[in-house]
Amino acid sequence: MTDPLMGSISDHTRSKWGRRVAWFFFGILPVALSYVLMWVVPPFERWLQVVYYFFAYAFFSCAFTMVMVPYGALPQDLTADANERTVLVSFRMAFSVLGGLLSAVVPDLMIKRAADLKTGYFIMGLSFAVLFAVIWLVMFLSLRNKVKAETPATTASLKESVKYCVGNKTFLLLCAIYLLSFIPNDIMSSNFKYFINDVLFMGDKFALTMGALMICAVLSLPLYVLACRKMGKRKTFIYGSIFRIAALLLLFLLGPDSTVFRLVAIAVVIGLGTGVAYAIPWSMLPDVTDLDEAYTGFRQEGIYAGMMTFIRKLSSGVAIFLVGLLLQISGYTAGAAEQTSLAKSAIVGILTVVPILFVLLGIFAALRYPIDRGNSQLIREVVDQRRDGSFAGLDEETRQSSLAGLKDIIDVKRKGRAHAE
Known part of the structure; x- marks a missing residue:
């Protein structure tokens, strides 16, 4: 906490x-x-x-x-x-x-x-x-001379800031997107070794395979940045997640008779899909904090980043607990020369079906996520007006119209979406 x-x-x-x-x-x-x-x-x-x-x-x-x-x-x-x-x-x-x-x-x-x-x-x-x-x-x-010292600090208390976070449905959707995209990463990192050792019997290839997967995840990041510029963050996340599901399904093509080349090639494809989890959710956070500032007038990016960091720690704990529980139920025996067929099936299911379910839920959350290119312009305009002091000088009708539009985005109301992507 x-x-x-x-x-x-x-x-x-x-x-x-x-x-x-x-x-x-x-x-x-x-x-x-x-x-x-x-x-x-x-x-x-x-x-x-x-x-x-x-x-x-x-x-x-x-x-x-x-x-x-x-x-x-x-x-x-x-x-x-x-x-x-x-x-x-x-x-x-x-x-x-x-x-x-x-x-x-x-x-x-x-x-x-x-x-x-x-x-x-x-x-x-x-x-x-x-x-x-x-x-x-x-x-x-x-960075000590890169950030303006006169940046205004929030006047909201910790209690008020947490209340704004919890009441911001757009932020809660972002938390869901973040959680549902990173739990599969944690499941992969905690369960992949069991898959390599006990299902494929290629334990000596674990470092090579995970290395290829993670390096390709890094190499995919510029592609997702480019996609964000072309179609926006929400669509990039959705399409990237669909590709990720397709990549995870390739694991069903692996077995004890698979070649090292096939194993590494599939790891490369999975890495390219995994990159979407690293590239998108955190890049969405500034849009949400801009929305909060536009509506409340407070600059409280820190409390939002703190909540996101807390969510990340939570997701890691959930993933490790889930993997351990499912392996225990399946009868997995650590150190055994060969696992039972039920334990092997559980290992494969944990590595494929469970992450795919989380990624699917992440896609559904992203479909509800309301910030797009259309309404982000409204958010940016109000933020700029807040910072230069001109927002208070607008006529009451214009101000209330802007605030109503922002409230629609915060509450994830469909009418508040411009669908301009």
């Missing part, structure tokens, strides 16, 4: 570096220190070690929230151009995926080269802590 709180704090922050960038500086030491502490083995009794690691991990989670929530709200402060925001989000997600690949390979290599496990984990933790500190320092130094 620290995510929405940090979002509200960043919304209320006033500094010469702007509302978000200041936190990159404040978070350098806490992030680095908290990460190192998680890899220290304290000379305590066992139960005290458990307490120590609980608080060490909680410290890191809070420190990481201190920088990541403002980071998630940063595109809105950097540019008002929708296409530029999409590009920024795509770059962010590309490095996120590459960082995931890095964290999957490098720590193991560092630990194995150490004299013992305790030393290896500490060296790994210290090395990554230094890397984190350098990254956030570079972020701060690069």
Whole structure:
């Protein structure tokens, strides 16, 4: 729950570096220190070690929230151009995926080269802590003069901001789109190894296959950015999700007799479909915060980014729980030379049918999502009028007409949609 709180704090922050960038500086030491502490083995009794690691991990989670929530709200402060925001989000997600690949390979290599496990984990933790500190320092130094210090902060309280978020049906739809597109990613990452090991019997090809999938997901991001410029974000998400479903269905073509080439080729296609989850939902968030600002007059991008970050953590927990529960029900036995036919069928179903159902629900949510090219122009006009002070000077009828149109979008009413895509 620290995510929405940090979002509200960043919304209320006033500094010469702007509302978000200041936190990159404040978070350098806490992030680095908290990460190192998680890899220290304290000379305590066992139960005290458990307490120590609980608080060490909680410290890191809070420190990481201190920088990541403002980071998630940063595109809105950097540019008002929708296409530029999409590009920024795509770059962010590309490095996120590459960082995931890095964290999957490098720590193991560092630990194995150490004299013992305790030393290896500490060296790994210290090395990554230094890397984190350098990254956030570079972020701060690069952006401290890029964001206007006079950016107005919201005057809404945390309670009011949360109320606006929960009452904004367009934002709730975006949360659904985000949740339903990322749960399949988590299911894939947590279940794919079982599929490779216990169904295809190609355990030694797991790194190659997942590497190909994730790299192709990164390479697909420019294609989705281009598609957004041509047809808008909502349509791009819908068509990309349909392609993703088709790609997941290709998994049914794999079996124990499949070649490595077929396995990797299908992973490449799935990666291209997976890219839509990285490219679109976060790029939709600035449109929703613009809508909120146009209607309420408050700038509270931070609270929205905090809620999105919280949703992401929730989706990861749901996915891991779901995979574990279904495997347990199917009778999966860890370490068995060969699984039962029911367990194998469950593994295939978890990797195909379950993600497809989530993606389908995501498509239905996107079909209801009301912001398109037609009404986004109204949103942008009112935001600009709010910021230059001209909105209050409009005649009452014009003002009320604009607010009524914005309320229709917030409430996801069909009459509020321009269908101009």
